[in-house]
Amino acid sequence: MTACSAACLPACVSSVWFVFPRSRTELDERPRPLSACLSRRGAASPCGGNRSHRPVEPRRRSAMLTRVKSAVANFMGGMMAGGNNGDHPGGSDLPLKYPYSRPEFLGLSPDEIECSADHVARPILILKETRRLPWSTGYAEVINAGKSTLNEDQACCEVLVVKRRPAGCSTPNRTSEDLTFHYWALFDGHAGSGAAVVAARLLHHHVALHLQEVMEILCSPGLLPPTCLGEEAASLRGAAGAPGSPSTPPTRFFTEKKVSHESLVIGAIENAFKDMDVQIEKEKSVYNISGGCTALVVVYLLGKLYVGNAGDSRAIIVRAGEVIPMSAEFTPESERQRLQFLAYMQPHLLGNEFTHLEFPRRVQRKEVGKRMLYRDFTMSGWAYKTIEDDDLKFPLIYGEGKKARVLATIGVTRGLGDHNLKVHDSNIYIKPFLSCCPEVRVYPLAQCEHGADDVLVLGTDGLWDVLSNQEVAEAVTCFLTNCDPDDQHRYTMAAQDLIMRARGVLKDRGWRIPNDRLGSGDDISVFIIPLAYGNKQS
Amino acid sequence: MAYAYLFKYIIIGDTGVGKSCLLLQFTDKRFQPVHDLTIGVEFGARMITIDGKQIKLQIWDTAGQESFRSITRSYYRGAAGALLVYDITRRDTFNHLTTWLEDARQHSNSNMVIMLIGNKSDLESRREVKKEEGEAFAREHGLIFMETSAKTASNVEEAFINTAKEIYEKIQEGVFDINNEANGIKIGPQHPTTNSTLSSSQGSHQAGGGCC
Numbered sequence: 001m002t003a004c005s006a007a008c009l010p011a012c013v014s015s016v017w018f019v020f021p022r023s024r025t026e027l028d029e030r031p032r033p034l035s036a037c038l039s040r041r042g043a044a045s046p047c048g049g050n051r052s053h054r055p056v057e058p059r060r061r062s063a064m065l066t067r068v069k070s071a072v073a074n075f076m077g078g079m080m081a082g083g084n085n086g087d088h089p090g091g092s093d094l095p096l097k098y099p100y101s102r103p104e105f106l107g108l109s110p111d112e113i114e115c116s117a118d119h120v121a122r123p124i125l126i127l128k129e130t131r132r133l134p135w136s137t138g139y140a141e142v143i144n145a146g147k148s149t150l151n152e153d154q155a156c157c158e159v160l161v162v163k164r165r166p167a168g169c170s171t172p173n174r175t176s177e178d179l180t181f182h183y184w185a186l187f188d189g190h191a192g193s194g195a196a197v198v199a200a201r202l203l204h205h206h207v208a209l210h211l212q213e214v215m216e217i218l219c220s221p222g223l224l225p226p227t228c229l230g231e232e233a234a235s236l237r238g239a240a241g242a243p244g245s246p247s248t249p250p251t252r253f254f255t256e257k258k259v260s261h262e263s264l265v266i267g268a269i270e271n272a273f274k275d276m277d278v279q280i281e282k283e284k285s286v287y288n289i290s291g292g293c294t295a296l297v298v299v300y301l302l303g304k305l306y307v308g309n310a311g312d313s314r315a316i317i318v319r320a321g322e323v324i325p326m327s328a329e330f331t332p333e334s335e336r337q338r339l340q341f342l343a344y345m346q347p348h349l350l351g352n353e354f355t356h357l358e359f360p361r362r363v364q365r366k367e368v369g370k371r372m373l374y375r376d377f378t379m380s381g382w383a384y385k386t387i388e389d390d391d392l393k394f395p396l397i398y399g400e401g402k403k404a405r406v407l408a409t410i411g412v413t414r415g416l417g418d419h420n421l422k423v424h425d426s427n428i429y430i431k432p433f434l435s436c437c438p439e440v441r442v443y444p445l446a447q448c449e450h451g452a453d454d455v456l457v458l459g460t461d462g463l464w465d466v467l468s469n470q471e472v473a474e475a476v477t478c479f480l481t482n483c484d485p486d487d488q489h490r491y492t493m494a495a496q497d498l499i500m501r502a503r504g505v506l507k508d509r510g511w512r513i514p515n516d517r518l519g520s521g522d523d524i525s526v527f528i529i530p531l532a533y534g535n536k537q538s
Numbered sequence: 539m540a541y542a543y544l545f546k547y548i549i550i551g552d553t554g555v556g557k558s559c560l561l562l563q564f565t566d567k568r569f570q571p572v573h574d575l576t577i578g579v580e581f582g583a584r585m586i587t588i589d590g591k592q593i594k595l596q597i598w599d600t601a602g603q604e605s606f607r608s609i610t611r612s613y614y615r616g617a618a619g620a621l622l623v624y625d626i627t628r629r630d631t632f633n634h635l636t637t638w639l640e641d642a643r644q645h646s647n648s649n650m651v652i653m654l655i656g657n658k659s660d661l662e663s664r665r666e667v668k669k670e671e672g673e674a675f676a677r678e679h680g681l682i683f684m685e686t687s688a689k690t691a692s693n694v695e696e697a698f699i700n701t702a703k704e705i706y707e708k709i710q711e712g713v714f715d716i717n718n719e720a721n722g723i724k725i726g727p728q729h730p731t732t733n734s735t736l737s738s739s740q741g742s743h744q745a746g747g748g749c750c
């Protein structure tokens with residue numbers, strides 16, 4: 001209901017050219033206390049030494065947990081008391097742009113948010129019975145087992161209506177319809193919740209702005225996007241006009257690339273990510289926007305699903321029980337060659353402390369002069385080189401799998417924010433190596449038939465760390481076939497079931513899932529989007 | 539508001555016995571006859587005073603359906619008190635108490651204070667479970683007992699507050715290790731600051747409107 005309100009608004013508010021689902025006043029929020037982040041996601045110390053940012057060992061865990069818990073209590077207590085304790089290390093005197101919160105569509109009060117931040121019982125939050133998301137989308141989330149005080153995942157689900165620009169900008173006599181798009185997004189924050197909170201509030205507005213720029217073209221499916229907008233009127237009329245119309249497009253003497261409507265939408269999403277990142281960077285000077293975040297967004301527009309991903313969240317379609325991957329993760333390992341190439345081209349970014357080459361392990365001083373396996377940005381395979389002094393530096397990319405890090409600091413290579421993130425105890429910035437650019441994949445939803453159990457599953461890495469695509473597909477399919485197909489809440493129940501499977505239950509030796517596998521101690525958030533609703537829409 | 543202690547409660551019992559209504563009556567002082575089915579877990583909170591000390595109660599209201607049992611079980615952990623509720627007009631809800639109690643004992647810490655509640659005491663004409671039966675069950679299993687009505691608010695305050703008093707006494711006796719967060723007790727923030735401008739502004743940001 002809340003989320004759909006945008007769809008009903010434009011008729012009564014014709015002066016707006018596109019509708020913000022919430023009022024603009026939200027943009028100036030008052031300061032709120034935010035507790036310190038006790039551990040940085042994916043943070044490890046350079047040189048693998050005994051520095052404080054090492055992942056917490058199991059033995060130290062309970063002590064850590066206690067500290068985390070009391071930090072929650074203090075933060076929450078402070079929040080409830082309305083006081084700014086302001087004594088957190090690494091904090092900022094600047095006001096928060098938005099207060100920490102849980103997704104708006106959950107409709108939680110501050111008390112409920114406080115209750116939900118329980119790292120011991122880890123309650124699974126779901127969409128309430130009284131609430132509906134567009135397409136009956138299901139949603140569930142759970143907080144981490146203590147790695148950070150707050151749940152650093154964020155989510156957003158909206159229906160937005162893009163209206164034509166104010167008159168005067170474009171051909172006034174063309175009356176194009178409004179453009180409605182559906183939007184779902186997950187953000188996974190690290191080193192603080194600030195960037196994720198801001199992105200969850202604002203990224204869809206950037207998407208809307210960029211779609212607005214091309215909406216007239218998008219709304220004319222029979223016409224290819226004009227190459228140059230100055231000639232737009234002529235070419236539009238020429239193509240659509242009566243035969244023998246005097247305004248036939250001028251003959252061209254060079255070949256022109258044909259650009260599809262679809263790629264205009266992709267471009268809009270990509271540029272929205274870029275603008276969001278720039279906005280976070282700019283506003284850092286006036287607001288405290290902590291950390292960075294990954295972003296996974298889904299846009300449904302004119303019969304197609306666009307899935308944009310920057311980071312290590314994941315989207316899969318489950319259709320008739322079969323998995324169709326809709327995203328790929330961006331990690332130090334998957335982006336090694338891009339990162340190495342950047343460091344090779346701009347060695348100063350490594351601050352004389354890192355080498356862009358990769359070795360199977362740290363090189364030891366006594367190995368100088370010997371020949372060792374390595375690979376450069378030009379290689380996917382391995383070769384031998386003679387070890388020099390320079391090779392003793394810490395590798396730009398180090399570690400395997402979930403432990404792989406860029407500059408010994410961060411385990412994800414795309415996302416928003418992180419402009420202030422530096423290598424521990426140094427002046428080396430991480431940001432140049434991070435890209436805010438998403439990979440956008442398209443699914444022609446309207447061209448495919450979908451049953452009630454065909455869904456798009458979005459999850460943050462907490463889910464995918466412990467469950468494979470296949471396991472998720474089987475779990476969702478099995479759950480949905482066992483519930484009433486008319487139950488509007490079945491997708492939320494299925495999301496809750498997925499979270500339960502990934503979180504597991506707390507045993508003596510931590511969170512466990514069946515077969516004594518380790519459950520996820522991370523924040524986990526899941527959307528389950530039924531695709532059949534898209535078919536009804538178009 | 540600053541508090542000296544925070545106690546976590548969990549409300550359990552069959553579907554329809556009035557768990558959500560009891561919570562709403564306690565936190566909001568109102569009765570809403572048609573209540574949405576609780577799916578998963580919902581939360582409420584209220585400040586009370588015991589022995590001159592401000593105590594914040596954080597209350598977890600769980601779904602009673604069997605299908606949610608595996609999920610709600612994990613919520614016993616870290617609860618200092620449990621309200622185990624049956625409906626005096628439905629004998630089956632009384633018969634299921636043993637199962638609920640076993641579940642609670644198995645998944646909670648051993649010090650958890652359990653209050654047995656026979657709800658809907660306003661429906662005397664439809665009573666199926668005698669008050670003496672409730673008392674006997676409570677005595678046999680070492681629980682405190684009360685009959686309540688979420689509708690008329692009879693004994694609702696008392697049920698929540700008496701549970702808190704029992705927990706408070708256990709703390710005084712040193713039974714509870716208040717530094718172990720798995721016991722469902724937190725000590726309040728040490729230096730509560732008062733900034734009235736800020737705290738009043740926070741109310742307006744409250745999402746969903748429902749005060750808990």
Ligand SMILES: Nc1nc2c(ncn2[C@@H]2O[C@H](COP(=O)(O)OP(=O)(O)O)[C@@H](O)[C@H]2O)c(=O)[nH]1
Nearest residue numbers: 553554555556557558559571573658687688689
């Ligand atoms: N007469 C009466 N009805 C009650 C009382 N408490 C709850 N109810 C009704 O019992 C039904 C179930 O209540 P609810 O709180 O949703 O039960 P829950 O499933 O245990 O959370 C609702 O229709 C309420 O109106 C009570 O004390 N007296």
Ligand SMILES: [Mg+2]
Nearest residue numbers: 557558575576
């Ligand atoms: Mg209920």
